[in-house]
Amino acid sequence: MDRIPILKMGQFLLVTIQIDLYDRIALNLETDLVQMIHKTGARGVLIDISAVSIVDSFMGRILGNIATMSKILDAETVVVGMQPAVAITLVELGLPLNGVFTALNVERGMNLLQSRLASNPDEEEDEDDNPE
Amino acid sequence: MKASTIKMLQSKKEQIIELWMENQMEDPTLREDLMSNEDLRVQSIELIDTLLHTLNEGNSTQVESQDFEPVFEILAGISLSRARQGYTPRETATFIFSLKDAIFSVLGENISDLSLLNQELLEVSKLIDSLGIVTFETFIQGREEVILRQTDEIAEISTPIIRVWDGIIALPIIGTLDSARTQIVMENLLVEIVNSESSIAILDISGVPAVDSLVAQHLIKTVSATRLMGAECIISGIRPEIAQTIVHLGIDLSSIITKATLASALRQAFTMLQLEVTKVRKDKKV
Numbered sequence: 001m002d003r004i005p006i007l008k009m010g011q012f013l014l015v016t017i018q019i020d021l022y023d024r025i026a027l028n029l030e031t032d033l034v035q036m037i038h039k040t041g042a043r044g045v046l047i048d049i050s051a052v053s054i055v056d057s058f059m060g061r062i063l064g065n066i067a068t069m070s071k072i073l074d075a076e077t078v079v080v081g082m083q084p085a086v087a088i089t090l091v092e093l094g095l096p097l098n099g100v101f102t103a104l105n106v107e108r109g110m111n112l113l114q115s116r117l118a119s120n121p122d123e124e125e126d127e128d129d130n131p132e
Numbered sequence: 133m134k135a136s137t138i139k140m141l142q143s144k145k146e147q148i149i150e151l152w153m154e155n156q157m158e159d160p161t162l163r164e165d166l167m168s169n170e171d172l173r174v175q176s177i178e179l180i181d182t183l184l185h186t187l188n189e190g191n192s193t194q195v196e197s198q199d200f201e202p203v204f205e206i207l208a209g210i211s212l213s214r215a216r217q218g219y220t221p222r223e224t225a226t227f228i229f230s231l232k233d234a235i236f237s238v239l240g241e242n243i244s245d246l247s248l249l250n251q252e253l254l255e256v257s258k259l260i261d262s263l264g265i266v267t268f269e270t271f272i273q274g275r276e277e278v279i280l281r282q283t284d285e286i287a288e289i290s291t292p293i294i295r296v297w298d299g300i301i302a303l304p305i306i307g308t309l310d311s312a313r314t315q316i317v318m319e320n321l322l323v324e325i326v327n328s329e330s331s332i333a334i335l336d337i338s339g340v341p342a343v344d345s346l347v348a349q350h351l352i353k354t355v356s357a358t359r360l361m362g363a364e365c366i367i368s369g370i371r372p373e374i375a376q377t378i379v380h381l382g383i384d385l386s387s388i389i390t391k392a393t394l395a396s397a398l399r400q401a402f403t404m405l406q407l408e409v410t411k412v413r414k415d416k417k418v
Binding site for chain 1: 318325326330357359
């Protein structure tokens with residue numbers, strides 16, 4: 001069974017989807033990614049879907065799921081490089097992917113993750129302060 | 133129609149043409165500005181020639197038969213060109229129906245048997261009526277082609293995308309937004325966002341005459357799609373009347389950044405990109 005590689009880059013996980021996502025692959029990706037976040041303690045997930053030209057409601061839901069699951073594991077999700085046709089399809093399907101961050105390309109996605117992370121440590125410090 | 137009658141009509145061709153031209157010339161709706169009388173005459177002669185040539189004893193009551201194809205072709209050509217030149221339906225219809233009078237008077241002069249005359253008149257009348265119908269069908273078809281072409285042109289020209297600044301594009305929408313147009317607008321906008329790597333798109337709706345719930349829904353869809361691409365969308369140019377309608381219709385635009393003018397939208401975009409516009413100081417200290 002095909003698997004989509006998940007690359008670790010510092011505190012972030014990088015997923016580049018180079019093939020059209022079939023249901024099975026998407027489900028595997030979901031499982032693998034959650035496992036990987038747990039294992040590496042990553043703070044951010046960047047999913048590059050610039051090569052994906054076809055999307056259906058299932059795939060939209062999987063993306064939403066991944067974002068929600070990552071959030072629970074304290075990692076932000078950024079989806080980058082969405083094709084215009086894919087964006088239109090998702091909107092027409094009524095899946096505006098609320099809660100998922102988006103960026104135009106990988107570079108901007110990384111910047112976004114970094115700026116999100118830069119603003120988060122403050123919260124952690126606050127949390128650390130409280131018990132003391 | 134009897135063979136003798138057809139033969140008689142063929143021999144009286146010149147007279148029919150003269151009478152027909154006379155009828156057309158007398159008509160107050162004649163458009164000499166659109167077509168010269170010579171051209172009109174050439175058209176008329178060509179049509180009569182083909183019609184009389186086609187007509188025979190067997191087919192005069194069967195206009196649907198293949199024999200009349202050439203006549204219909206000429207008629208279609210004439211009415212298509214008239215539709216494009218801007219003739220009114222009445223003027224186009226008069227062209228073919230005035231032929232009826234010409235043939236009637238020729239028949240009346242040359243046939244003395246009343247019952248035969250009656251029968252021939254009826255048949256000629258029927259024939260010309262169906263020619264009239266063909267003329268009209270093609271006339272309308274021609275007009276529809278014109279309308280279709282114009283619609284396409286409007287759709288093409290009405291969605292220019294302006295690159296206002298590095299990373300900021302603006303899209304002024306002029307005219308009513310319907311589903312088909314929203315689709316075009318959305319596609320153009322998203323493609324342009326990818327091409328120019330813009331992170332902010334300004335949708336200016338000052339040229340949209342009215343916003344109903346459908347238009348608002350289209351706008352919201354466009355904004356959502358832009359966000360999915362990783363860009364932010366600002367809607368500007370909201371006139372007071374439109375703000376009133378939106379609230380009265382109970383449309384929720386709170387998730388969208390809205391600005392009254394393009395200028396304030398641009399200012400907002402600059403703020404989001406952490407840009408600052410300042411006046412150049414001309415403190416000339418020598």
